[in-house]
Amino acid sequence: MLIIISKKFSLTLETILYAMKKLIFIIPFIAIALSACAQQPESSVKAEDPIALTYTTEVIVSDIPIAWGLEFLPDGSMLITEKAGELIHFKNGVKTNIEGVPEVYNRGQGGLLDVKLHPDYKNNGWIYISYASPEGEGTGGNTAIMRAKLSGNSLTNQEVLYKAGPNTTRGQHFGSRIVFDNDGYLFFSAGERGDHFVNPQDITRDNGKIYRLYDDGRIPEDNPFVNTPNAKKAIYSYGHRNPQGMIKHPVTGEIWAHEHGPQGGDEINIVQKGKNYGWPVISYGINYDNTILTEITEKEGMEQPLFYWVPSIAPSGFAMVTSDKYPDWKNNLLVGSLKFGYVERLVLENNKVVKREKLFEGIGRVRNVMQAPDGFIYLGVEGKGIVKVIPN
């Protein structure tokens, strides 16, 4: 009898011990999950499917693997940058590769990136390109800005206006959109090149920054850090991760940029002189392995985003609709999603996002979004090419 009882007892004890062992094993995971949840408040507004979509898409230029940047020349023809290093002139249905494009560092996210015309292109002919360049100090590449002119099918009068350094062989975060503001200043972004604890918060280093230059590459005398010892004088704002969408607000003239967060924490920011946007000290995102990157989302002296995405959509390309071709989208933001393969429409009220909608879901990785001079919206879709948004 005694033996039976003790056997029973030991069995129960074993079960308890077993359960405790299991529990101990699980506790860290619960803790991680809980803290991750606590750290990641989801976006205040969720993306919805459209109720009735009165627009459709049409492929205008096909067979371009990654149409990173797009510009329209005054004659209506297109200049398209293909990431691997080709500058394509698309005119009357024919693609021509422009000769004399600088050597690009086509690795990871690097390559031939954005293209932009000078606001007075008609008179001066300047074309601006951003690209990952292997030139300069160190092995690898880093973001560069060049201006040049188009003579026939060649890129001539080439001037490198800025080259971020040092080079690195890392694959991430080159930026790099180009925008001119109403005063003719040239803005461009350079991502933090995968070195987030080193670059974004240090204004004596390149990367993780938005820069401002005169159109000829000179540094404006009133840039915020011109008098700071050892600072990179071209820096306009810092604490960025990887801005791949940047526009001039068509009404206020402000520069608006969005940037990729890590896992969660993509942001839209209004870019202001000398401001610190916080990466990686503050972030709404976590690491890809679900570990915590930073405990805080706010800090004095660091800007809060106008909007943040959790979960990430991986934003690339940015436009504000102003044309009369899309009356129901007027003054809305459009953002490409590389992750979910759609275009996100964001409705703003007093600079707050009040509605989000998923357009053209399943179209493919949307690399670029722009409103062209003809008023139509054009997309760069990976694996396809240039796609136009047209009324049904």
Added chain:
Amino acid sequence: MKLFWFILFSLTFNTIYSQNKDLDESMKRGSDIYQDFCITCHMGNGEGLAGAFPPLAKSDYLMNHRAKSIHAIKYGLQGEITVNGKKYNGLMAYQGLTDEEVADVMNYITNSWGNKNNMMVTVKEVSEIKK
């Protein structure tokens, strides 16, 4: 006789040990490459993203199509593929990796998240896969 067994044992042991060491080091380098170039789409545990980016963890495509997988990492991949019964038709961009980096990342992804690859991918094997 004892000496013979001893030598045989140590030879075998050393071979296995150095192979494992080579694999470990390759996987470690491959893990860095994965963090740098792959993780944004294929995610932290190789789970991918349903409908957009195929999984690498327990992926039949990766484990059964060794040469095609190396080719995809080396040159990029476009067009429809089927992974674990689901179709994917996205674009995986050319990443600009060296043959050594391709071998390292292959050794990492084919030996992680429940995958097991008994034959180490070598730089020579990668270099022999042509466009």
